[in-house]
Amino acid sequence: MAHQLPELAIPALRFEGASVVHRGQTLLQPLTLSFDGCRRTLVMGPNGAGKSLLMRLAHGLLLPSAGQVYWKGKPPRQAMVFQRPVLLKRSALDNLTYALAVSGTPWRSRKPLAREALARFGLSPLERRPARVLSGGEQQRLALARAWLLAPEVLFLDEPTAALDPASMRAVEAAVVDFHARGTRILMTTHDLNQAKRLADDVVLLHEGRLIEHSDAERFFTTPASPTTRAFIDGDLIW
Numbered sequence: 001m002a003h004q005l006p007e008l009a010i011p012a013l014r015f016e017g018a019s020v021v022h023r024g025q026t027l028l029q030p031l032t033l034s035f036d037g038c039r040r041t042l043v044m045g046p047n048g049a050g051k052s053l054l055m056r057l058a059h060g061l062l063l064p065s066a067g068q069v070y071w072k073g074k075p076p077r078q079a080m081v082f083q084r085p086v087l088l089k090r091s092a093l094d095n096l097t098y099a100l101a102v103s104g105t106p107w108r109s110r111k112p113l114a115r116e117a118l119a120r121f122g123l124s125p126l127e128r129r130p131a132r133v134l135s136g137g138e139q140q141r142l143a144l145a146r147a148w149l150l151a152p153e154v155l156f157l158d159e160p161t162a163a164l165d166p167a168s169m170r171a172v173e174a175a176v177v178d179f180h181a182r183g184t185r186i187l188m189t190t191h192d193l194n195q196a197k198r199l200a201d202d203v204v205l206l207h208e209g210r211l212i213e214h215s216d217a218e219r220f221f222t223t224p225a226s227p228t229t230r231a232f233i234d235g236d237l238i239w
């Protein structure tokens, strides 16, 4: 089981005129942008802006109706964490050992590695509990523990803290920082401007299915290029 990420650079993810059209309605306008380097990119925008569509395109869960989404090199190992984690009807421990089995980890190592990850995310006392009865915050930590075990080169997080209390939110943010410190590229959506300020190296703003701005975090929050970004930061964006 590879716990250390390779030293190789993570390939850039490129969107080239990628759009999403559903029943004649354009949900995501042709989008051209690049996600380079081992950065923490936060994707923001009002409800219905197209953030989840962008994430699903990026992770390959959705194909663009036109244009392309591709990695400039070998597609990296990826994991995705959703607002409502997708967990198996098994114990917390078994959710992790199952993920390890699928990833080809020899069975002897599975339980020790899974227990290490449970401890890492403060879940050891809950290892026998069915994953689906865990609280929202515990489920989210379990989903992160599972992703941690798979040592992804790229981690997608779609509003992972939207339904969490402040302590659970901080736990998720700390995990994001730790993933990144271990060499994982982060692409994450959030509605929370303060969270984006805490975590982002760069920010993408979408509005009504359009790319408004993609810039470094400092620039985004202090001297945005677009008046729409300014309005969004000030809480004045009308939609």
Ligand SMILES: Nc1ncnc2c1ncn2[C@@H]1O[C@H](COP(=O)(O)OP(=O)(O)OP(=O)(O)O)[C@@H](O)[C@H]1O
Pocket: 022, 027, 045, 046, 047, 048, 049, 050, 051, 052, 053, 054
């Ligand atoms: N499968 C689908 N069928 C029809 N419309 C869809 C589908 N998926 C998304 N949409 C529409 O596409 C638009 C963008 O949706 P998306 O989920 O990407 O928004 P979002 O920015 O993630 O919003 P939120 O912050 O509310 O989660 C919305 O208007 C949504 O209703």
